[in-house]
Amino acid sequence: MAKWGMVIDLDKCTGCQACTTACAMENNTLPGESWQDVLYYHEGSYPSAQMKWLPRPCMQCENPSCVHVCPTRATYKDMDAGGIVFVDWNKCIGCKYCMIACPYGVRFYADEKPLLEPDLRDIFPGQKGQLWSPPYQNPEEDWTRGIGVQPKGVVSKCTFCHHKVSKAPPGTPDLDEDNPALKEYVPACVRTCAPKARYFGDLDNPDSNVNRLIGDKHGVRLKDSSGNKPQVYYLGAGAGVPAFQPKPRS
Amino acid sequence: MKKTLFTQIEGGKSFYALLAALGAVILMGMFAVYYMEHDGHWVTGMNNQIVWGMPHVFAIFLIVAASGALNVASIGSVFGKKIYKPLAPLSALLAIALLIGGLTILVLDLGRPDRLIIAMTHYNFKSIFAWNIILYNGFIALVAVYLWTMMEKRMNRYTTVAGYAAFIWRLILTTGTGSIFGFLVARQGYDAAIMAPMFILMSFSFGLAIFMLVLMNTYKWTDRPIGDVILRRLKNLLAIFVAGVLYFVVTMYITNLYATEKHGVVSFILRDGGIYPFLMWVGYFLLGTLLPLALLFHPATAASRKAITAACWLVILGGFSLVYVIVIGGQAYPLEIFPGYEIISSSFEGPVGSGFYAYYPTLAEFLLGFAGIAIALAMTAVAVNVLRFLPHSLADEEVDPHAKG
Numbered sequence: 001m002a003k004w005g006m007v008i009d010l011d012k013c014t015g016c017q018a019c020t021t022a023c024a025m026e027n028n029t030l031p032g033e034s035w036q037d038v039l040y041y042h043e044g045s046y047p048s049a050q051m052k053w054l055p056r057p058c059m060q061c062e063n064p065s066c067v068h069v070c071p072t073r074a075t076y077k078d079m080d081a082g083g084i085v086f087v088d089w090n091k092c093i094g095c096k097y098c099m100i101a102c103p104y105g106v107r108f109y110a111d112e113k114p115l116l117e118p119d120l121r122d123i124f125p126g127q128k129g130q131l132w133s134p135p136y137q138n139p140e141e142d143w144t145r146g147i148g149v150q151p152k153g154v155v156s157k158c159t160f161c162h163h164k165v166s167k168a169p170p171g172t173p174d175l176d177e178d179n180p181a182l183k184e185y186v187p188a189c190v191r192t193c194a195p196k197a198r199y200f201g202d203l204d205n206p207d208s209n210v211n212r213l214i215g216d217k218h219g220v221r222l223k224d225s226s227g228n229k230p231q232v233y234y235l236g237a238g239a240g241v242p243a244f245q246p247k248p249r250s
Numbered sequence: 251m252k253k254t255l256f257t258q259i260e261g262g263k264s265f266y267a268l269l270a271a272l273g274a275v276i277l278m279g280m281f282a283v284y285y286m287e288h289d290g291h292w293v294t295g296m297n298n299q300i301v302w303g304m305p306h307v308f309a310i311f312l313i314v315a316a317s318g319a320l321n322v323a324s325i326g327s328v329f330g331k332k333i334y335k336p337l338a339p340l341s342a343l344l345a346i347a348l349l350i351g352g353l354t355i356l357v358l359d360l361g362r363p364d365r366l367i368i369a370m371t372h373y374n375f376k377s378i379f380a381w382n383i384i385l386y387n388g389f390i391a392l393v394a395v396y397l398w399t400m401m402e403k404r405m406n407r408y409t410t411v412a413g414y415a416a417f418i419w420r421l422i423l424t425t426g427t428g429s430i431f432g433f434l435v436a437r438q439g440y441d442a443a444i445m446a447p448m449f450i451l452m453s454f455s456f457g458l459a460i461f462m463l464v465l466m467n468t469y470k471w472t473d474r475p476i477g478d479v480i481l482r483r484l485k486n487l488l489a490i491f492v493a494g495v496l497y498f499v500v501t502m503y504i505t506n507l508y509a510t511e512k513h514g515v516v517s518f519i520l521r522d523g524g525i526y527p528f529l530m531w532v533g534y535f536l537l538g539t540l541l542p543l544a545l546l547f548h549p550a551t552a553a554s555r556k557a558i559t560a561a562c563w564l565v566i567l568g569g570f571s572l573v574y575v576i577v578i579g580g581q582a583y584p585l586e587i588f589p590g591y592e593i594i595s596s597s598f599e600g601p602v603g604s605g606f607y608a609y610y611p612t613l614a615e616f617l618l619g620f621a622g623i624a625i626a627l628a629m630t631a632v633a634v635n636v637l638r639f640l641p642h643s644l645a646d647e648e649v650d651p652h653a654k655g
Contacts, residue, residue: 071380094361103436153361
């Protein structure tokens with residue numbers, strides 16, 4: 001079985017947030033519930049100020065803190081599904097311990113304050129236990145993996161678009177949006193990335209492009225010191241973090 | 251020592267007025283729960299950054315205090331101090347009531363309280379949270395058995411064994427509660443092994459303060475005598491526990507300061523964090539620790555019952571401030587996504603301007619918290635009215651035959 005991993009080249013990323021939008025459309029998340037967020041930072045001060053950004057999906061950690069703390073095993077890592085970390089919405093009791101335990105802040109409580117007015121939940125009231133009922137709904141639904149329109153009172157997160165990648169032919173080293181035979185299986189954020197800053201493939205396959213990129217371009221993992229071992233790698237000058245301003249020594 | 255006579259309290263007008271008042275608070279709390287569940291948790295001050303809010307502060311305070319309320323019973327059964335034995339049934343009763351009050355808040359604040367049965371049947375034994383579910387349920391069962399051995403003559407011979415079991419269990423329970431935070435390495439405001447023993451000391455202090463207030467007020471309202479001997483011992487014990495908590499809190503922050511990576515969070519809690527330094531310095535250190543210690547030890551106030559009562563209230567206030575800072579402050583300090591580097595601002599969800607996440611508790615959250623306290627007090631009131639939990643007299647000559655007349 002593949003171990004799915006994502007590589008994000010920060011030298012290519014333009015911070016356009018197409019990934020954020022595509023993810024929200026694909027997974028029917030509410031505004032503000034950005035499974036695929038882009039964080040923005042200012043660096044330096046006038047006249048040499050710069051803006052930096054960092055796309056931040058769920059890291060699908062090999063050693064996930066969220067899985068360890070979940071009291072009911074609602075959050076679990078599925079090695080048969082490429083090592084993706086899922087939330088079983090049938091088991092989640094909404095204690096939110098996983099949200100506190102995640103070092104990357106990539107878990108969301110579905111029942112959040114509306115980011116926009118009017119509240120879309122009032123315009124499209126939820127049906128059959130759903131938090132809301134958007135006019136376009138992804139027909140894929142699997143509550144045991146946290147896929148579909150979220151119910152109330154549970155935690156949600158990025159699934160690496162499991163409903164797409166799970167249909168890829170077995171043994172596929174990379175899911176490349178340029179390959180017509182594979183593009184339907186590519187995660188929404190990867191497929192929509194205009195500058196092609198994202199790559200998705202099998203980290204266990206030595207011939208995969210993601211492995212080659214990580215090796216050749218010195219891919220790094222965010223907060224590797226936490227021991228969580230993310231399955232998301234960053235490339236580029238900003239990836240090693242020197243692009244961010246060091247704290248002044250006191 | 252004379253044989254202690256236990257009696258129920260009378261159910262007069264004032265008793266039913268108290269029950270009605272507590273019932274009203276519980277009712278308001280239930281309305282708050284309905285409001286939060288019906289409209290959604292977004293009507294509270296909690297958000298995706300501050301995910302545990304005021305209800306959790308109330309719940310954790312009560313759960314910690316529940317363990318400490320058992321102090322008096324433990325001292326009697328485990329450490330053989332006979333003077334405390336007449337107080338043991340009330341001590342155990344209050345321990346159960348406070349825990350049920352705290353757990354009620356916690357359960358009603360869950361996103362899906364209707365799935366409580368899942369929490370009871372699907373255990374992840376790697377999760378300290380799951381362990382706590384077992385520890386809390388076990389505590390209630392064990393202390394209930396302990397109470398039974400105390401109140402049923404035939405079972406008296408097992409009281410010491412049950413007392414030992416309950417004592418060990420409560421230490422593990424509070425260790426578990428402290429570990430919920432201590433194990434959270436992702437949050438710099440938590441991630442401290444010292445939190446486990448610190449929570450044990452916190453439980454001793456908060457639980458005893460609540461116990462003393464309940465004891466003194468019950469005896470005052472029911473015109474039962476309570477002597478200086480027992481009060482002097484209890485207030486000295488409280489002072490030791492208050493000082494113990496202070497030791498652990500100071501040690502925690504000093505050890506945190508030893509690690510450079512924690513300088514930011516300590517500065518945030520103690521200097522730059524707005525409400526949090528205020529609650530720590532004024533709420534916890536000054537009002538919740540130094541002032542009660544002064545009241546309990548100063549020759550001018552040490553013997554005054556009003557001063558002892560005030561000290562108990564202040565310990566509770568300080569404890570609540572401390573728990574608030576631990577629970578909310580630990581989340582308000584942003585995640586260090588890039589350790590060692592300064593995140594000046596972020597536009598989407600990060601801290602902007604003030605540098606930390608804001609949390610404004612709402613009325614509904616307070617009402618739920620107060621309802622938890624009211625549940626604990628109402629349970630205690632009904633129990634002492636129905637069963638013989640309280641000694642008829644705690645006058646000095648009753649509890650200590652050697653006391654001066």
